[in-house]
Amino acid sequence: xxxxxxxxxxxxxxxxxxxxxRLLLEIRPDVEIVGVLGSVTKAADWxxxxxxxxxxxMDVQLADGLSxxxxxxxxxxxxxxxxxxxxxxxxxxxxxxxxxxLLKPIDQDELEAAxxxxxxxxxxxxxxxxxIEDLLAMMQPKEYRTRFLLPxxxxxxxxxxxxxxxxxxxxxxxxxIFFNGEKAVVPQTLETLEQELEPKNFFRVNRQYIxxxxxxxxxxxxxxxxxxxxxxxxxEDVIVSRTKAPLxxxxxxx
Numbered sequence: 001x002x003x004x005x006x007x008x009x010x011x012x013x014x015x016x017x018x019x020x021x022r023l024l025l026e027i028r029p030d031v032e033i034v035g036v037l038g039s040v041t042k043a044a045d046w047x048x049x050x051x052x053x054x055x056x057x058m059d060v061q062l063a064d065g066l067s068x069x070x071x072x073x074x075x076x077x078x079x080x081x082x083x084x085x086x087x088x089x090x091x092x093x094x095x096x097x098x099x100x101x102l103l104k105p106i107d108q109d110e111l112e113a114a115x116x117x118x119x120x121x122x123x124x125x126x127x128x129x130x131x132i133e134d135l136l137a138m139m140q141p142k143e144y145r146t147r148f149l150l151p152x153x154x155x156x157x158x159x160x161x162x163x164x165x166x167x168x169x170x171x172x173x174x175x176x177i178f179f180n181g182e183k184a185v186v187p188q189t190l191e192t193l194e195q196e197l198e199p200k201n202f203f204r205v206n207r208q209y210i211x212x213x214x215x216x217x218x219x220x221x222x223x224x225x226x227x228x229x230x231x232x233x234x235x236e237d238v239i240v241s242r243t244k245a246p247l248x249x250x251x252x253x254x
Contacts, residue, residue: 003028003030003119004028004031004054004055004115004118004119005030005031005032005054006031006032006034006053006054006055007024007031007032007033007034007053007054007055007056007057008033008034008035008037008046008053008055008056008057009021009033009035009036009037009056009057010037010038010043010056010057010058010059010062010067010070011036011037011038011057011059011062011083012038012039012059012061012062012063013038013059013246014038015225015242015243015245015246016059016104016243016246016247017036017038019106019243020057020083020106020111021033021036023106023108023111024057024111026108027108027111027112027115028115034050034053035050038062038063039062039063039064040062040063040064040065040066040067040069040070040073041064043058043062043067043070044070044073044074047070047074047076048074052076052077052078053078054078054079055078055079055080055081055115055118056076056078056079056080056081057080057081057083058070058080058081058082058083059082059083059084060082060083060084061084061085061250067082079118081100081101081102081114081115081118082100082101082102083101083102083103083104083106084101084102084103084104085103085104085247085250085251100114100117100118102114103199104247105243105244105247144196144197144198145161145193145196145197145198146160146161147159147160147161148161148176148184148186150184150185150186152184159176159178159184161197161198161201162201162212163178163179163180164176164177164178164179164212165177165178165179165211165212165214165215165231165232165233165234166209166210166211166212166215166231166233166234166238167186167190167193167202167209167210168190168208168209168210168234169189169190169207169208170208173185174186174187174188174189174190174193177233177234178233179214179215179232179233181233190204190207190208190210193210194210197210199251200213200251201213201214203247203248203251204244205229205238205239205240205241205244205248206238206239206240206241206244209231209234209238211229211231211238213251213252215231215232215233216229216230216231216252217230217231217232218230219249219252222239222240224242225242225245226239226240226241226242226245227239227240227245227248227249228240
């Protein structure tokens with residue numbers, strides 16, 4: 001099996017770029033990062049002047065626009081692994097030599113799986129296009145959780161997702177905190193909830209908290225590039241890590 005040897009990274013957030021480099025080198029210690037570029041213009045200029053690498057890790061949103069514009073400026077013949085904070089670009093990404101796409105924050109296991117998938121199916125770029133069945137599957141809107149049915153005394157009660165300000169985990173138990181101040185135990189882990197909740201409305205800010213956008217009352221800069229949040233009905237400030245801070249700000253501003 002041919003392994004990926006040369007990778008070009010297109011990512012305008014320095015912290016994200018450094019994290020991607022670190023993950024790649026942990027997965028493939030011998031891989032060569034041929035460049036890290038943060039704009040459509042720089043990417044088009046580089047690709048015009050250099051041979052295509054084995055793979056491009058391309059963030060959808062670059063400093064001067066969507067990375068899809070690169071394909072309008074230069075003939076990109078090498079395969080692309082897209083990264084994005086929002087899955088709404090998934091179908092469009094597959095029009096451009098895409099081997100896969102990853103949602104941010106990028107998970108090391110998912111990145112490695114994407115590389116292995118690509119390496120196992122290395123073919124000329126023209127054959128990397130998805131099948132019609134794959135595209136149709138991608139075009140089907142993902143259904144996110146809208147409610148919970150939770151035990152309540154000797155019965156059950158229905159909880160609408162929009163009534164939940166945030167979720168947090170303590171001693172391996174997950175809790176939902178409502179906008180009215182009530183609290184309930186939910187059986188799902190935060191990892192499961194992160195996959196089930198609408199990403200435009202909920203954000204995993206750290207290992208303990210998933211917050212709803214309407215529950216964020218204040219956002220403050222914190223030391224070392226972190227953010228400090230005031231969340232409705234939270235008894236403490238919630239800290240966003242330095243790695244997730246740029247993604248959180250983009251999410252809040254979308």
